[in-house]
Amino acid sequence: MAYLHINGTTERLTNVSINQASTPITEQVATTSWADVTYSSITYTPTKDSQYVLYEFHTYMGVPFTNDNECKGYFKFLYSDNSGSTWSELSNSRTFYGSNFNDSNTMKLRGSVTITQLIPYWNNTARQFKLQVMTFTDFHFGLHRLSNFYGPSGAVTPNSHFARPFVMCASI
Amino acid sequence: MAYLITQDTKRNIKVKKTTVTQLEQMVDHVYTAINGGTIEYAPAPNSTYVYYEFNSMISYGTDLASYGKFRLVYGPDTNNLTSIATDDVNYIAHFGGTNTNTTRKQKDTVPIKLVFIIPAWQGTKYLVLQGLDDSEGAGDYYINGIRAEAKYPEEDDADDLFDPFVIVYSY
Numbered sequence: 415m416a417y418l419h420i421n422g423t424t425e426r427l428t429n430v431s432i433n434q435a436s437t438p439i440t441e442q443v444a445t446t447s448w449a450d451v452t453y454s455s456i457t458y459t460p461t462k463d464s465q466y467v468l469y470e471f472h473t474y475m476g477v478p479f480t481n482d483n484e485c486k487g488y489f490k491f492l493y494s495d496n497s498g499s500t501w502s503e504l505s506n507s508r509t510f511y512g513s514n515f516n517d518s519n520t521m522k523l524r525g526s527v528t529i530t531q532l533i534p535y536w537n538n539t540a541r542q543f544k545l546q547v548m549t550f551t552d553f554h555f556g557l558h559r560l561s562n563f564y565g566p567s568g569a570v571t572p573n574s575h576f577a578r579p580f581v582m583c584a585s586i
Numbered sequence: 587m588a589y590l591i592t593q594d595t596k597r598n599i600k601v602k603k604t605t606v607t608q609l610e611q612m613v614d615h616v617y618t619a620i621n622g623g624t625i626e627y628a629p630a631p632n633s634t635y636v637y638y639e640f641n642s643m644i645s646y647g648t649d650l651a652s653y654g655k656f657r658l659v660y661g662p663d664t665n666n667l668t669s670i671a672t673d674d675v676n677y678i679a680h681f682g683g684t685n686t687n688t689t690r691k692q693k694d695t696v697p698i699k700l701v702f703i704i705p706a707w708q709g710t711k712y713l714v715l716q717g718l719d720d721s722e723g724a725g726d727y728y729i730n731g732i733r734a735e736a737k738y739p740e741e742d743d744a745d746d747l748f749d750p751f752v753i754v755y756s757y
Contacts, residue, residue: 427596446740466601468753486695488737506606506749509643510732512692529697530641532603532751550740586601586753 426469427584428461438576441559443478444487451489451557453579454545458502461585462538468586469531469543473579477526485523486512487547487555491531494542501544507531512555524560524578532584535585543583551574587595588725603751606620609731609750612654616640617663620656620729622750624664625747633706633756640700640715642750644734646693647726652685653682654727658702660711667714677702682727682733695736701726704754731734 442452454471462492469491477485489509492501513523529545550553558577561569604622612618622642629636638658658677670677679700695704701708701717719727732746 425600466603486736488732488741506731506747508732508746508748509697510695510736510746511697512695512738516645523694527697528699530699532601532641532749536604548740550651550738553656586599 418498420559424497426584428464430582430584431456432580433577434580437559438578440493441479441561441586442547442557442574443480444547444555444557446548446551448490448548449514451547453558454581454584455542457540457542457545457585459538460535463586464535466535466586467533468584469533470528470582471545472523472526472528472576472581473558473577474560474575475555476560477522477528477555477562479559479561479574481536481554482522482562485555486510486514486550486553486555486578487557488549489514489529491529492544492546493537495531496559498542499539504531504562507564512553526560534566563583588677595632597755598628599753600625600627601751601753601754603749605749606730606747609645609728609733609747610743611727612717612722612727614719617655617657617718619664620715620717620750622730623717623752624710624712624753626710626712627754628710629706629708630756634705635715635757636706637753637755637757638704638713639752639753640750642730642741643695643732643746643748644698645695645728645731646682646722646738647728647733649733652693652727653680653719653721654664654729655680655720657716658700658704658713659716660704660713661746662711664712664714670753677704680694682721693734693736713752715752717718 561574
């Protein structure tokens, strides 16, 4: 396949890499300990002399199927330059998806969410990225599944939708 | 198969990432520039639109019913800013809730990705993201991080910071 650029410029997204689950995957339920987020891992080599690498992870998240109230998910973003032997955390990159409850009421937050990170260019070598997730005591959090929807007549059928999460990297 | 591409779909991409040193409390009821949301930009020649994207974290404050508003404005410099459209239509985004019922108040901490499409212009302008806290009563909202309180009880020793970043390009 050949491309002829007539009016291109030098600044654009290059070397776009996307990994997506081939079929909808099962729900991942967070605990109060850190755990890898399924399908958030990608190994990426940036275009030489880029300025940044853009990382995006997209899936469903929020209240889990088994306990659909008090939702909080807490994420950290890690990278490895030695094929996963050791991991470091990108500074000032933690993210969160959730809501505090108030008294006996529940906040059933859930949705289709993208977590985006911008990583300064390191060099033209491979680096592995991944997300980890945890939740908190008295809270719950699920990934890859939207569930427990209620309409005017009660529970909606089907009341679960499963995601095909994807992770994307590109050089800027 | 061969393709003749006469114009890139995303041109003059510009990225700006800001290192923050503190969680920023949004100012009550008065639009104020958000740290990390300003970028100087000249659209590529013959562009139709400019794409602006701001990424960060927003976190509820110490009270309930937190409610934050954002708008994008522009100008030749940061002291001479104007609305992009009348009444800022299409250039405003709201987060949070305003229900003051004592048992149904909202305390969200979520990633935000604010996206705006602006008709292209000639020359250089500053695109400035402004924000305000419009919460009722003592409610408040924070930007560029996660309140420690949101992480109770396992990780609530300190606030987390998030370095915001802006991506702009022409098409």
